[in-house]
Amino acid sequence: MSDWSQIIVRSFIFLFVLFIMTKILGKKQISQISFFEYVSGITIGSIAGEVIMGLDGNIGHGILAIGIFGLVTLSVGFISLKSNSFRDFVEGKGTIFIKDGKIMEDNLKKEKYSTDELTTLLRQKDVFSLADVEFAVLEPTGDLSILLKKENRPITPKDLNVKVANDKVPQTVIRDGHIVYDSLASAGKSLKWLTNELEKLEVTLDNVFYGQVDSYGDLTVDLYDDKMKQPNPQTRPLLMAMLKKCQADMEIFELETESENAKKMYRKNAKKLNEAISILSPYLTN
Template identity: 35%
Template sequence: MNDLIDIVLQTLIAFFAILFITRIIGRQQVAQLTVYEYINGITFGSIAGTVATDLGQSTWGHIIGLFLFGGLTLFMAYLSKKNRKISKIIQGEPVLVIQDGHILEKNLEIFHYTVDDLVHLLRKKDIFNITDVKYGILETTGELSVLKLAEKENVTTEDLKLKTSQEELSTDIIVTGKIIYENLKKRNITVNWLTGQLKMMGVKNINEIYYATLDKDNKLYIDYYNDNLEKPVEITE
């Protein structure tokens, strides 16, 4: 019976402690949390859970730890607001991953994202062709912000009274220098045809290619490891 009463009291203490600290720290939507904030929240909740249920150790020790962790979180949030460099260390910074339809592989790897992850994020933005993208920025929350090419902005053909053909999904043909043979088979494309097309496009070695797709008209889109952009854009200081 005493254990039950202790659990009830400790749970109430943990509940109102979290309520008090989170009200001070502030709030964000889960989708807007950085990795640091997400892990911080999990740790915070874990400590609170220990406060509520652990009867084997000092309750006050756990409570002090809970408030200390909350205080450190608040202190780091304060430092982040006051100092841009500290904010970049703690929160990270956005990274440009697409420029003028080219994937910036080295920047993508900073987030440990694969090309499949990037394509998935583009589809969530209703973008099925990387060449439609002027700039793609991977935010610290893991979300992708996209600026389309001017001619690809969302003006409907119905508005302009134009007749157009329906665009179809492209097929992944090469990913990180490796041919996707299953997809070639689905499109009734031979390896000889593909290598011939690559030679005509000046590709000397398939390992030069980071990502390649084939559209409905068998037109190849190729993104190279070395993009050789004339004017690479920097979005951070």
């Protein structure tokens, strides 16, 4: 067998071996890895590269070495789940860079970070002023987690004492022009509903590249023809219009009736509808 053939065969063999090893070690090995996993990953890759290009090397020895490193990595991960002290030793602990709005200079020096590097990490989190930060910690994975000062945090419905409905996971009901029936069922919608919604948007299934039902039950579509104007879902605006019409009808009924009790009832319900419209307006307008 020629050298080129051996390299090709070994490449495919170790591609398969590394794929299986990564599947065994889990997704953590390819996402936010610890110091030990970083070293282990580099070593496993180096062994694979050496055996692939080292034509005099033994393939079996390379696979054995990768298996040993993979087993050790798997064992370390398992022990880390059982022992906090072992996990802190292997994976490291978070280092506080900012506490109570003040930079911890000693911790910066310990991790060999300069203030310029700290501000760079903050900018990556869309924070451009140190004065806005209450707390910041460098995670063992190298990411910087920050907590803004209370006055700089975005206002939430909870801050305003506004109750909102829980969001549902958006479901992809059309992909590449084909209906995804499982997602359609998960969204609690029927095929007839989907057909009706497409008719409202004045598009056909063949023209839809991607379709998604959001947490409000609206269908949003992306068309194959990018030059065509994207149709907007009308469910929420129609509901808002219906609420306003009901509120207006209540006011009209109040003026038309001669019964004082009926007038009070219509006035009371019109006021309640007006309050509901004010609360729902941010959610029912496009």
